[in-house]
Amino acid sequence: MSIKWNxxxxxxxxNFKVKHMVISTVxxxxxxxxxxxxxxxxxxxxxxxxxxxxIDSIHTKNPQRDEHLKSDDFFNAADFPELKFTxxxxxxxxxxxxxxxxxxxxxxxxxxDFGGVITxxxxxxRAGFEFSGQIKRKxxxxxxxxxxxxxxxxxxDNVKFSVNLEFIKESVK
Numbered sequence: 001m002s003i004k005w006n007x008x009x010x011x012x013x014x015n016f017k018v019k020h021m022v023i024s025t026v027x028x029x030x031x032x033x034x035x036x037x038x039x040x041x042x043x044x045x046x047x048x049x050x051x052x053x054x055i056d057s058i059h060t061k062n063p064q065r066d067e068h069l070k071s072d073d074f075f076n077a078a079d080f081p082e083l084k085f086t087x088x089x090x091x092x093x094x095x096x097x098x099x100x101x102x103x104x105x106x107x108x109x110x111x112x113d114f115g116g117v118i119t120x121x122x123x124x125x126r127a128g129f130e131f132s133g134q135i136k137r138k139x140x141x142x143x144x145x146x147x148x149x150x151x152x153x154x155x156x157d158n159v160k161f162s163v164n165l166e167f168i169k170e171s172v173k
Contacts, residue, residue: 002039003041003170004038005037005167007033007165008166008168009033009034012033013163014033014161016029016159016160017161018156018159028058028066029058030058031057032057033052034051034052035051037049037127042125042127044090049131050084050087051084051165052084053082055077055080055081058070058077075101075102076102080102083099084100085097085100085108094112095110095111095112095131101142102142104140110132110133111132113129126167126168126169127167128167129166130163131165132161134160134161135158
């Protein structure tokens, strides 16, 4: 029997970091996202995960940069409104799956920190996970770049991300 888990958005977040001008790091997040999980046990040994983020909800604390990221130079939110991840296999602290950005799907391996399962004060079962990984943005067609006088690039190709999700076990009726 499959157990379904729904994301608790109030206790979850989707963050990313990218090097800016080689010397610093810019952080951002997606404010609108959804996720779910299915498992045959509370150990999640055979668990599967899916996740989507709405590109229009990107937030980097700079509205002008956010609009640029939504443009065709990067995500092209008008034609590709969401980023998507689906898992294939979880083993040994790693989760293999596929990530789709701007219509391009690539395999990816995420590191997983499973926080466990608890029963909250209201009788709901909750499970917590931290997923982390890295992509090369240009592999997904996020190609905008500018070279500085020093020869460095304005935006690194490597993007690190962390997705912290708290799930609530769906009640069986």
